[in-house]
Amino acid sequence: MGTRVSYPVEVKLKAIEMRLAGVPVKEVLSQLNIRNHTQLKTWMTWYKNGEMHRFEQPVGKQYSYGKGPEFDSETSKLKAENRQLKQQIEILKKYKELERKWYQKL
Known part of the structure; x- marks a missing residue:
């Protein structure tokens, strides 16, 4: 796919x-x-x-x-945006950790 x-x-x-x-x-x-x-x-x-x-x-x-x-309010919109940004940060952290492990194997 x-x-x-x-x-x-x-x-x-x-x-x-x-x-x-x-x-x-x-x-x-x-x-x-x-x-x-x-x-x-x-x-x-x-x-x-x-x-x-x-x-x-x-x-x-x-x-x-x-x-x-x-969104019900500006607050809920900002909370949703904040949640999305936190998820992106977590993904980047995981990628960085994987990258570090790959370089250690080399």
């Missing part, structure tokens, strides 16, 4: 703009380093359906109505 790639909104919109201008799919993929033509097809579908909010959603997080997670 391949890894997921998150493309910036600018790349997505540029790809749509190029396709609307008549640029061939293969050329769009190569110029913008997009891995799969079905990804471009999905973006075009979103554009044609007026689902512009979907371009800013993170990979794998298609929230209902396209508005992202709802």
Whole structure:
């Protein structure tokens, strides 16, 4: 199974703009380093359906109505962000420990 790639909104919109201008799919993929033509097809579908909010959603997080997670207050939003940042730090610590062990074996 391949890894997921998150493309910036600018790349997505540029790809749509190029396709609307008549640029061939293969050329769009190569110029913008997009891995799969079905990804471009999905973006075009979103554009044609007026689902512009979907371009800013993170990979794998298609929230209902396209508005992202709802928070009761600013405090709960900050708590969620804090929790996410702590998880990222923990992952980096684990990676650093693994890296240290790999170098010790060499």
